[in-house]
Amino acid sequence: MKDYSKLLKRVSNAYYNLGLERAQLSDLTGASELLKRSLRFNKYQTDARNLLGLIYYEMGEVADALVQWIISLNLDPEQNRADHYLNEVQRKPGILAKEAAVTRKFNQALHQAQHGAEDLALIALNQIVRDKPNFIKARLLLALLYLEDGQNTRAGRSLMKVLDTDRNNPLALILMDEVKKRTGRAEVEKNRMKNAFSHRRMEDDDVILPREKKEATAGQTVLHLIIGVAMGLALFVMLILPAQRRSYNIAANNRIAENSRELNELNARYSELSEQYESLSAVYDDAAQRLSAFEEENAAFTSMYRELSSIAGAYGSGDVVTAATQYLQIDRATASEEPLSSMLAEIDRYMLNEGFQTLVSLGTDAWNGGELSQAESLYDLALSINSEDPEAMYLKARLLQSQDRITEANAIFDVIIGEHPESPYAERAMNARGY
Amino acid sequence: MINFKDEIARFKPSLEVGDIEQAIAKSDLTDMGDIMLQLIKEAAYTSSDMMASGVSNINERLQ
Numbered sequence: 169m170k171d172y173s174k175l176l177k178r179v180s181n182a183y184y185n186l187g188l189e190r191a192q193l194s195d196l197t198g199a200s201e202l203l204k205r206s207l208r209f210n211k212y213q214t215d216a217r218n219l220l221g222l223i224y225y226e227m228g229e230v231a232d233a234l235v236q237w238i239i240s241l242n243l244d245p246e247q248n249r250a251d252h253y254l255n256e257v258q259r260k261p262g263i264l265a266k267e268a269a270v271t272r273k274f275n276q277a278l279h280q281a282q283h284g285a286e287d288l289a290l291i292a293l294n295q296i297v298r299d300k301p302n303f304i305k306a307r308l309l310l311a312l313l314y315l316e317d318g319q320n321t322r323a324g325r326s327l328m329k330v331l332d333t334d335r336n337n338p339l340a341l342i343l344m345d346e347v348k349k350r351t352g353r354a355e356v357e358k359n360r361m362k363n364a365f366s367h368r369r370m371e372d373d374d375v376i377l378p379r380e381k382k383e384a385t386a387g388q389t390v391l392h393l394i395i396g397v398a399m400g401l402a403l404f405v406m407l408i409l410p411a412q413r414r415s416y417n418i419a420a421n422n423r424i425a426e427n428s429r430e431l432n433e434l435n436a437r438y439s440e441l442s443e444q445y446e447s448l449s450a451v452y453d454d455a456a457q458r459l460s461a462f463e464e465e466n467a468a469f470t471s472m473y474r475e476l477s478s479i480a481g482a483y484g485s486g487d488v489v490t491a492a493t494q495y496l497q498i499d500r501a502t503a504s505e506e507p508l509s510s511m512l513a514e515i516d517r518y519m520l521n522e523g524f525q526t527l528v529s530l531g532t533d534a535w536n537g538g539e540l541s542q543a544e545s546l547y548d549l550a551l552s553i554n555s556e557d558p559e560a561m562y563l564k565a566r567l568l569q570s571q572d573r574i575t576e577a578n579a580i581f582d583v584i585i586g587e588h589p590e591s592p593y594a595e596r597a598m599n600a601r602g603y
Numbered sequence: 604m605i606n607f608k609d610e611i612a613r614f615k616p617s618l619e620v621g622d623i624e625q626a627i628a629k630s631d632l633t634d635m636g637d638i639m640l641q642l643i644k645e646a647a648y649t650s651s652d653m654m655a656s657g658v659s660n661i662n663e664r665l666q
Contacts, residue, residue: 176635211634231618235626243632268620275616282611309614316607339610525660 172374180210188219196223196304196334216242221253227334228303229266230257266316278309287315297326297430304330304337311343340432472502476511483518490524492549495519526552528560543567557593558584566600 188204190209197264202221221236234257237250257263274276274296281289293310297303307330314323324347330340348354371397384392476497483491503512547564551557581597588594618626 176639179635207634209635211632212635229617230604231620231623231626233621234620235618235630238623238627238630239630266621271619273615278614278616282614305617309611312607312610315605316611358606552661568640589629 175300175343176209180206180208180213180216180249181521182206183209184216187216189221191223192239193335194333195336196227197337199223212243214240214250215247217243218248218250219254221250225253225303228300228305230264231271233257248585266299270296270303274303275304277306281313282311286316289313290317298328301329302333304334306355308337308343311340315343315346315350320347323347334557368499407461447468468502469508472498472508473511474514476503477510479515480511483515483523488523488530489546489549491539492519492523495523496549497586517551524557524560527553528557531560532563535563540567540571556587558593562593562597562600569600 181460183206185203187199187206190196190199203216203220203223205212207220211217215556217240218238221233221240224230224236225233234254240250241248241254273292277289277292277296280292290310292312292460293306293313293560297310300306307326311323311326311330314320323343327340327344327347331344332335334340345354348357353561452509453531475494479491479494480500482488482494485507498512500512505571525548527550531550533542534540535543536548544564544567547560547567550560551564554560561580561584565577566582566586568574568577577602581601584591585601
């Protein structure tokens with residue numbers, strides 16, 4: 169087993185060395201393939217895993233790099249360079265958030281490109297490569313979209329950037345060939361190569377004869393000067409003017425692009441502010457509703473407090489009739505919470521005892537004074553507070569009987585006899601009823 | 604001739620920073636050493652089974 173283990177380590181190291189060599193030659197794709205093979209033979213080859221992470225980082229795939237460094241640190245926690253790389257990435261403020269945002273944007277652009285929205289994808293990818301120039305995958309996709317759109321020069325520029333970072337990127341090489349074919353560059357390069365290797369080897373006997381030099385006459389000199397000036401003018405018109413015009417166009421395009429970007433930023437800012445406004449509106453509406461509810465609740469509280477205070481005041485000043493009338497009108501549900509509930513309980517206690525008795529006594533006094541109608545009202549008021557009191561019922565029945573309202577009186581006597589048979593007023597009611 | 608649609612379709616989304624934990628959990632870290640160890644274990648079990656069956660055959664014949 170030990171022999172196998174040694175052998176596997178050796179193979180793994182060999183692949184790592186090859187990968188390192190490729191990485192030093194800027195062949196990142198080739199290097200990553202070799203490093204993956206190295207790890208297939210020995211997953212504990214820490215250098216290979218760390219270098220693989222570095223290559224991913226260099227190609228703009230930060231999350232993949234972090235995966236490799238985290239695995240590396242887990243497999244080999246002692247004096248591991250991956251610890252330093254992870255610290256470096258985490259030390260820079262906001263770098264992870266920025267990388268996450270760029271990756272998300274790329275994935276969205278890829279989705280757009282794969283679902284028929286190539287124009288939107290182009291705009292997004294341009295922004296991505298501006299923010300993250302080494303993002304190989306984004307540059308390749310951008311080049312593909314440019315090629316599809318027939319913008320060969322831009323595609324070529326994007327591919328050049330890819331090949332600067334990853335010299336042998338297979339897709340970049342294929343696409344670059346296509347760019348060269350389309351622009352005629354392939355033919356030019358082919359001819360140049362043919363010329364470079366087509367020179368006949370000179371023999372020892374070959375002689376190079378110098379060309380004969382003729383003296384020019386004065387007329388010829390003037391003619392040459394005129395031709396030179398004409399050629400200079402022609403060159404100026406043909407080469408420099410178009411170049412200047414092109415540079416003006418480029419500057420104008422850049423300005424348009426800049427304005428477009430500013431417009432996009434302003435739109436984004438506007439959307440953000442709109443969202444903030446909506447969110448604040450919701451908060452405001454909620455607060456307004458709460459305030460309104462609180463005001464309503466507070467108004468109900470104040471009103472009930474006044475009513476209870478008024479009852480207590482009337483009772484305290486001896487006006488039991490007013491106190492009882494107000495007491496019967498209060499809305500008990502509004503006084504369910506403290507301190508109103510305590511106030512109401514206190515008033516209940518007074519009204520059901522002393523208040524009630526006072527009303528009955530006042531009724532009897534009125535009856536004795538010949539105020540029969542007032543006496544009935546006072547008995548009614550007392551019975552509204554406590555409808556089960558046999559004494560008040562009896563007195564009212566007797567009052568009615570004295571006014572020859574026999575049916576009404578008998579009905580009350582029957583209630584006393586039927587519902588309060590233990591009461592001393594039951595026997596009196598029976599006598600009054602004539603049983 | 605390059606088929607652009609196919610080439611674009613071949614692109615895979617990049618791994619997002621939020622998905623790192625999941626990617627680590629899914630990583631296949633099996634290396635050749637692990638495979639070799641597994642093969643050796645299997646071979647050892649097979650040979651011990653064969654030994655056991657051979658011993659039982661001999662015992663049967665002796666009886």
